[in-house]
Amino acid sequence: MTEPTTSRSQEFWAGIRAELPLQLGVAPFGLVFGVLGIASGLSAWQTILMSSILFGGASQVVFVQLWGSGAPLPVVGASVSVINLRHVLYSASIAPYLRSLPFRWRVPLAYLLTDEAYAVTIDRLRNGVESPFQHYHLLGTGMTLWVCWQITTVTGVVFGATIPDSWSLGFAIPLTFIALVAPAIRRRADLAACLTSGVLAIAGQPLPWKSWIILAGIGGILAGWLVHLHDRRRAAS
Amino acid sequence: MIWWVMVICGLMTFSMRFVMFSDIAPKQLPSWLEEALGFVPIAVLTAIIVPAVIIAPDGGLMLAGNARLPAALVAVTAALFTRSVLVTIGSGLGALWCLDWLVY
Numbered sequence: 001m002t003e004p005t006t007s008r009s010q011e012f013w014a015g016i017r018a019e020l021p022l023q024l025g026v027a028p029f030g031l032v033f034g035v036l037g038i039a040s041g042l043s044a045w046q047t048i049l050m051s052s053i054l055f056g057g058a059s060q061v062v063f064v065q066l067w068g069s070g071a072p073l074p075v076v077g078a079s080v081s082v083i084n085l086r087h088v089l090y091s092a093s094i095a096p097y098l099r100s101l102p103f104r105w106r107v108p109l110a111y112l113l114t115d116e117a118y119a120v121t122i123d124r125l126r127n128g129v130e131s132p133f134q135h136y137h138l139l140g141t142g143m144t145l146w147v148c149w150q151i152t153t154v155t156g157v158v159f160g161a162t163i164p165d166s167w168s169l170g171f172a173i174p175l176t177f178i179a180l181v182a183p184a185i186r187r188r189a190d191l192a193a194c195l196t197s198g199v200l201a202i203a204g205q206p207l208p209w210k211s212w213i214i215l216a217g218i219g220g221i222l223a224g225w226l227v228h229l230h231d232r233r234r235a236a237s
Numbered sequence: 238m239i240w241w242v243m244v245i246c247g248l249m250t251f252s253m254r255f256v257m258f259s260d261i262a263p264k265q266l267p268s269w270l271e272e273a274l275g276f277v278p279i280a281v282l283t284a285i286i287v288p289a290v291i292i293a294p295d296g297g298l299m300l301a302g303n304a305r306l307p308a309a310l311v312a313v314t315a316a317l318f319t320r321s322v323l324v325t326i327g328s329g330l331g332a333l334w335c336l337d338w339l340v341y
Contacts, residue, residue, distance in 0.1 A: 021323065024322075024323050024326070025322040025326050046239055050243055053243050053244060053246075054247045055250070059250065063243075063246060076242055077242070077245060077246060077249065080246040080250065081246075083281050084249070084250045084253050085274065085281070086274065086277040086278045087253040087254045088256055088257065088274055089274040089275065091253065091254050091258060092274075095257040106259075107255065109258070111251055111254065111255075113254040167334075168337070171329065171330060171333055172326055172330065173285075174285065174286045174290055175309075175325060176325075176326060177282040177283075178309065178312045178313055178316055179321070180282060181282045181286065181316075183317065184278060189276070193283075194279050194280070194283045197280040197283040197287075198284075198287040201285075201288050202287060202291070202298065205292060205296050206296070212284065212288070213281070213284045215284075217277070220280025220281070220283060221274075221280045224275075224279065224280065225272060225273045
């Protein structure tokens with residue numbers, strides 16, 4: 001009989017420890033979402049429970065903004081879908097490590113699969129020692145983020161009105177995304193996706209209901225992919 | 238009404254997270270789809286960042302006298318050099334506060 005290389009609790013706590021520092025980026029975001037939900041006309045319960053039901057920061061922010069501006073429901077659904085489409089990629093990249101788990105594990109782990117939990121756990125799965133309990137790592141990172149997200153949402157809902165505007169906490173949202181996007185731009189194709197999306201997002205401002213998010217998102221993906229195909233073809237010839 | 242929309246959006250989001258964990262999923266995504274999806278974070282997040290930095294509440298471009306623009310550039314530089322989420326958010330917010338206080 002071979003000894004497992006790591007135990008359940010080792011994996012779980014390693015996940016929590018690795019995820020904790022990132023909460024300094026998640027916390028202001030959760031606060032801002034709580035404030036924004038109330039400001040957009042949602043009730044306290046609607047705002048708080050959305051953090052459990054959707055559990056995706058960027059999509060929640062866009063959801064409440066669209067809802068507040070009276071956008072038609074298909075636009076809300078399409079925007080949330082485009083924003084969360086990236087999770088298919090996370091799901092695909094992490095699936096080989098988790099596919100043999102029973103259903104009762106895969107469902108909660110999929111629910112907990114967010115940007116920051118994925119980033120931390122995929123690093124451990126790829127570079128750490130193989131262990132029969134490595135899925136506990138994702139449980140640790142995912143639950144850490146979940147708890148922080150819920151607490152900060154509630155805090156934003158309750159104390160939102162007392163946070164002075166001069167703190168510009170809302171600016172934490174684009175800053176969080178800058179932290180994710182800027183280091184991800186490595187190839188010409190990445191830059192093409194970024195620039196195309198930025199230009200379309202500005203050009204699309206007259207469109208109703210923030211539809212520029214869908215337009216710029218899809219345009220950016222296409223531009224990046226086309227440049228990628230072009231570069232690969234040139235490299236092959 | 239809003240509850241229904243929320244639940245539907247939640248189910249869609251969960252499906253996108255679960256899809257490749259399911260028993261019927263192919264072992265691997267088709268390579269073209271995987272490549273295209275690789276551009277989703279950059280494209281979608283940029284579409285949220287850019288208007289948040291340079292679009293005024295009335296929908297017009299806001300370049301001069303907009304402390305958010307230099308603050309965002311500080312954050313981009315910090316992100317490129319440190320690759321740290323904390324330093325990026327800290328330097329961006331810090332720059333915005335300083336500029337608000339000093340200049341604008």
